[in-house]
Amino acid sequence: MSILVVGASVAGLRTVQALRMKGYSGPITLLGEEPHPPYDKPPLSKEMLLPDGDGEAILLATEEQLTELDVDLRLGVRAAALDVAARTVTTVDGEAVGFERLVIATGATPRRLPGTEHLAGVHTIRTAEDAVALRTALPGASDVVVVGAGFIGAEFAAAVRLHGATATLVEAQTVPLAHVLGAEVGRRLADIHAAQGNTLLTGIGVAHIEGDERVQAVVLTDGRRLPADLVVVGIGAVPATDWLESSGLPIADGVECEADLRVIGTDGIYAAGDVARWPHAHYGFDVRIEHWTNANEHADLVASAITGSPPPRTQLPYVWSDQYGHRIQIVGRPNMGRSAHLVGTVADGDLLAAFTDEGGALVGAVVVDDVRAFMKCRKAIAARAPWTGVGLVATR
Amino acid sequence: MSKRLFACPVDGLPPGTSMTLDGTQPPIALHRTEQGRFFATADTCTHEEWSLGDEGDLEGDELVCPLHLARFDLVTGKPLCLPATLALDVYDVVIEGDRVFVVTAV
Ligand SMILES: Cc1cc2nc3c(=O)[nH]c(=O)nc-3n(C[C@H](O)[C@H](O)[C@H](O)COP(=O)(O)OP(=O)(O)OC[C@H]3O[C@@H](n4cnc5c(N)ncnc54)[C@H](O)[C@@H]3O)c2cc1C
Ligand code: FES
Numbered sequence: 001m002s003i004l005v006v007g008a009s010v011a012g013l014r015t016v017q018a019l020r021m022k023g024y025s026g027p028i029t030l031l032g033e034e035p036h037p038p039y040d041k042p043p044l045s046k047e048m049l050l051p052d053g054d055g056e057a058i059l060l061a062t063e064e065q066l067t068e069l070d071v072d073l074r075l076g077v078r079a080a081a082l083d084v085a086a087r088t089v090t091t092v093d094g095e096a097v098g099f100e101r102l103v104i105a106t107g108a109t110p111r112r113l114p115g116t117e118h119l120a121g122v123h124t125i126r127t128a129e130d131a132v133a134l135r136t137a138l139p140g141a142s143d144v145v146v147v148g149a150g151f152i153g154a155e156f157a158a159a160v161r162l163h164g165a166t167a168t169l170v171e172a173q174t175v176p177l178a179h180v181l182g183a184e185v186g187r188r189l190a191d192i193h194a195a196q197g198n199t200l201l202t203g204i205g206v207a208h209i210e211g212d213e214r215v216q217a218v219v220l221t222d223g224r225r226l227p228a229d230l231v232v233v234g235i236g237a238v239p240a241t242d243w244l245e246s247s248g249l250p251i252a253d254g255v256e257c258e259a260d261l262r263v264i265g266t267d268g269i270y271a272a273g274d275v276a277r278w279p280h281a282h283y284g285f286d287v288r289i290e291h292w293t294n295a296n297e298h299a300d301l302v303a304s305a306i307t308g309s310p311p312p313r314t315q316l317p318y319v320w321s322d323q324y325g326h327r328i329q330i331v332g333r334p335n336m337g338r339s340a341h342l343v344g345t346v347a348d349g350d351l352l353a354a355f356t357d358e359g360g361a362l363v364g365a366v367v368v369d370d371v372r373a374f375m376k377c378r379k380a381i382a383a384r385a386p387w388t389g390v391g392l393v394a395t396r
Numbered sequence: 397m398s399k400r401l402f403a404c405p406v407d408g409l410p411p412g413t414s415m416t417l418d419g420t421q422p423p424i425a426l427h428r429t430e431q432g433r434f435f436a437t438a439d440t441c442t443h444e445e446w447s448l449g450d451e452g453d454l455e456g457d458e459l460v461c462p463l464h465l466a467r468f469d470l471v472t473g474k475p476l477c478l479p480a481t482l483a484l485d486v487y488d489v490v491i492e493g494d495r496v497f498v499v500t501a502v
Pocket of ligand 2: 441442443444445446461462463464465466479480
């Protein structure tokens with residue numbers, strides 16, 4: 001059996017590791033568009049931007065570990081098309097790579113503001129090049145605008161402060177992250193920006209970006225003009241399925257998969273990580289999750305399916321974010337319930353938000369700087385236990 | 397050669413909790429499952445740096461790292477899921493009377 005993995009980042013590399021850990025010893029080819037050996041993504045908006053850090057990408061495996069994995073690693077190679085019947089993936093150079101099992105791990109591509117693709121000073125954060133460019137630009141930046149106050153925008157805004165500058169965040173929703181956390185908790189999290197000297201403008205869009213070769217200003221939908229010499233756009237990402245358009249695979253905001261991540265209607269073709277949409281066993285409905293641990297769990301799941309090993313236990317959605325020296329941990333799906341308990345702030349490192357469904361069961365939690373409370377909530381959500389039983393409060 | 401290291405009195409570690417042993421290098425963590433059994437492992441997660449004794453979590457006979465949710469088998473130290481790929485060192489635990497000892501190589 002020969003296995004081809006397309007996408008050499010978190011989900012792709014982890015899938016290779018999981019296959020070897022489960023005893024598969026046949027040939028594996030790992031194809032990656034980026035020129036770098038597989039590196040980690042979350043540090044791009046965190047460690048890699050620190051003024052006193054070395055700005056180096058954090059590798060997912062050492063050179064020695066890569067050698068041990070015995071994988072045919074082809075870097076700087078972009079997959080252009082998949083032929084399901086012929087069981088080949090064609091690269092942009094026209095080479096056809098055959099496979100018996102295929103794992104699609106091409107992740108997601110950040111959304112950009114239309115018309116800014118070639119404008120200097122306007123960035124997204126998804127690759128090592130992006131992080132290096134930002135770290136280089138930050139020390140000289142004076143007017144920084146962040147479009148989108150989600151996790152990546154918030155983390156970048158925090159990094160701006162470390163470089164001695166301030167940022168203006170522009171968020172289209174009235175409350176950042178309201179679609180995920182609800183307005184009350186979203187607002188409490190967003191308070192950190194003003195507390196740390198940044199400015200947050202909400203409920204407002206970007207009309208256009210001014211500048212010919214270099215960005216000069218961000219013009220908002222209410223006519224306000226924010227002078228800008230550095231702009232970071234963090235307005236979400238779309239699954240990287242462009243190369244699959246001619247393949248006939250079922251695609252609807254991600255590659256549609258069965259519970260074991262096999263692509264629906266195919267034989268031996270799987271998807272993993274940010275690109276995959278699949279029925280989550282804890283919820284019983286389809287989700288697509290852009291979180292780091294999810295990419296790891298998918299790697300385990302796909303490797304189990306391919307090797308015929310017992311599948312790993314289902315894990316709850318989990319994401320962390322590091323902002324202004326604080327760690328925010330979110331578990332479950334807060335938007336499946338309502339905020340039943342909210343205390344503390346990010347700035348004081350004691351925020352705890354619990355979300356319960358109509359029956360009082362805990363469905364999601366946001367915890368800042370308190371790993372123990374976070375783990376308690378995680379267990380309670382997995383057990384669909386009532387919030388009052390978590391042991392963090394006596395009663396509501 | 398091995399050496400016994402006094403860890404704590406049996407009642408010093410409530411079931412379902414873990415602790416890092418003072419002065420061990422590399423640091424060692426002692427765990428007590430909900431069922432009351434004691435296990436000793438390396439304290440530092442094999443994925444990144446995280447103290448499993450101070451801030452790890454026990455689920456049955458498994459140890460969960462709260463940072464990126466790697467899981468380890470308490471008996472063998474083996475990683476049960478990604479992102480961990482390396483096993484934790486494990487140490488024998490000896491209980492004498494009401495005292496818990498960890499056996500380490502000298
Ligand atoms: C800046 C940033 C910060 C983040 N912070 C956190 C965090 O704090 N916590 C958290 O839980 N999650 C975080 N995430 C999300 C997490 O990193 C992702 O969920 C994870 O990287 C998904 O892994 P993946 O392999 O599915 O996709 P990706 O990491 O996107 O990797 C896909 C890879 O496939 C390659 N590729 C794409 N198309 C092709 C093609 N046609 N041919 C060949 N190769 C191709 C891409 O170049 C890329 O290397 C962050 C993400 C970013 C970008
Ligand atoms: S440090 Fe333990 S899982 Fe990452």
